[in-house]
Amino acid sequence: MKCSEFLNELTSYLDGVLDEKTKVELENHLSWCHNCYVVCDTTKKTIEIYRDSQLYELPEDLRSRLRSAIMTKCLQHKKRGPQSV
Amino acid sequence: MGAIQNKLEGPVSEELALVRAAKRGDDAAFEELVRRYDRNVFRIAQHITQNREDAEDVVQEAFLKAYGNLAKFQEQSKFYTWLVRIAVNEALMKLRRRKPERTVSLDEDIKTEDDSLPREIADWSPNPEQQYTQAELREILSKTIQGLPPGFRTVFVLRDVEGLSTEETAAALELSVPAVKSRLLRARLQLRERLGRYFQRREGENGKAGARDGDIKNGDVASGDGNQ
Numbered sequence: 001m002k003c004s005e006f007l008n009e010l011t012s013y014l015d016g017v018l019d020e021k022t023k024v025e026l027e028n029h030l031s032w033c034h035n036c037y038v039v040c041d042t043t044k045k046t047i048e049i050y051r052d053s054q055l056y057e058l059p060e061d062l063r064s065r066l067r068s069a070i071m072t073k074c075l076q077h078k079k080r081g082p083q084s085v
Numbered sequence: 086m087g088a089i090q091n092k093l094e095g096p097v098s099e100e101l102a103l104v105r106a107a108k109r110g111d112d113a114a115f116e117e118l119v120r121r122y123d124r125n126v127f128r129i130a131q132h133i134t135q136n137r138e139d140a141e142d143v144v145q146e147a148f149l150k151a152y153g154n155l156a157k158f159q160e161q162s163k164f165y166t167w168l169v170r171i172a173v174n175e176a177l178m179k180l181r182r183r184k185p186e187r188t189v190s191l192d193e194d195i196k197t198e199d200d201s202l203p204r205e206i207a208d209w210s211p212n213p214e215q216q217y218t219q220a221e222l223r224e225i226l227s228k229t230i231q232g233l234p235p236g237f238r239t240v241f242v243l244r245d246v247e248g249l250s251t252e253e254t255a256a257a258l259e260l261s262v263p264a265v266k267s268r269l270l271r272a273r274l275q276l277r278e279r280l281g282r283y284f285q286r287r288e289g290e291n292g293k294a295g296a297r298d299g300d301i302k303n304g305d306v307a308s309g310d311g312n313q
Contacts, residue, residue: 011270015251035206039277042209042284046277047245049214053226055246056131056140058124066127066144067119073145074115074152 001029006036014044104164108155115155119148122165125247126172132242133176135231136183143179147172162256166249169257173239180235213284229279233272240265241272 001009006029012018013026030037058066100121106114123144130143150171151158158167214222230238243254244265255265 007270007274011266011273014273038206038208039274042281043273043277045209045213045284046273046280049222049280050226050230050241050246050276053223055223055226055230056128058127062141063123066141067116067123070119070145070148070152071112071116073149074112077149077153078110078112 001025003029003033003036006030006033007039010040010043013040014047100164101160104155104158104160107152108158115152118151118164118168122168123148125165126168129169129172129239129242129247130176130179132230132246133173133235133239134179134183136179139176139179139183143172143175146175150175163253166253166257169243169247169249169253170259173243173257177235207281207285209281209284210286213280216284225280225283229276232279233275237268237272237275240268241276244269245273 006026009018009022009026013023018026030040100118103114103118103121107118126144126147127140130147131137131140134140134143147168151168154171158164210216217225230241233241239258240254240260243249243257244251249257251262251265251269254260255262258265260268
């Protein structure tokens with residue numbers, strides 16, 4: 001496997017959807033190509049860091065306010081009829 | 086190196102039961118759907134609009150629209166996927182209003198040349214996120230993802246942060262599966278490269294985290310990546 005081929009398969013590899021044969025070829029490539037190993041490892045870390053980051057969490061007080069505003073508007077909509085959305 | 090698992094595997098039948106109850110006029114069932122997905126919709130909206138007030142508006146508008154159009158929901162996809170599609174559209178509309186000088190669409194950033202091949206292949210420190218406080222890390226992650234074009238960051242957020250499948254992401258964004266895959270790869274590689282500026286292994290670092298000599302307070306983050 002060449003480096004460019006590794007890159008084409010990287011997303012499928014990280015998502016765990018690569019067929020067994022390609023996976024073996026890719027892992028063989030990673031065992032000797034340090035650059036691709038680093039790209040693979042740091043891309044995986046990138047995904048994990050974003051996934052675990054709790055970026056843009058909705059605070060509970062704002063959450064309650066939004067939910068009650070949503071339900072109030074929904075009920076108003078129900079009273080007025082379907083043309084109001 | 087193992088695969089990364091998607092985290093959103095909700096019980097679909099329970100969701101469908103709530104949707105059907107809501108369709109029959111059970112508002113408590115709809116409120117339960119709001120409770121179930123409001124955090125996700127807020128995150129997605131804030132990632133796209135990069136603005137807290139806009140994200141709050143999007144949450145309200147998306148759920149209100151879902152409520153008003155519930156009868157039209159055909160139950161051929163998950164309710165959540167349908168809701169995400171509504172929320173993404175609302176968020177993009179907000180973005181267009183805020184940036185009227187630019188046409189914001191999910192198709193704007195397709196380039197034929199391969200501009201996302203890694204150029205910098207420096208390794209990262211082990212546990213790089215531990216070099217920063219939570220607040221510093223959030224600022225780094227937020228600024229870094231803001232630098233991606235909306236079409237890239239939306240795909241990344243749906244797939245990698247919210248855990249939608251490639252097919253669900255394609256359905257929610259009305260894109261083809263190959264388009265989602267291509268954008269996801271580019272988004273992941275661009276984020277990796279940009280984060281490398283903060284997380285690179287320092288000279289002389291022997292594998293122990295915490296040996297930072299730079300600090301994001303020195304304006305590193307504020308000077309940013311330049312927007313697109």
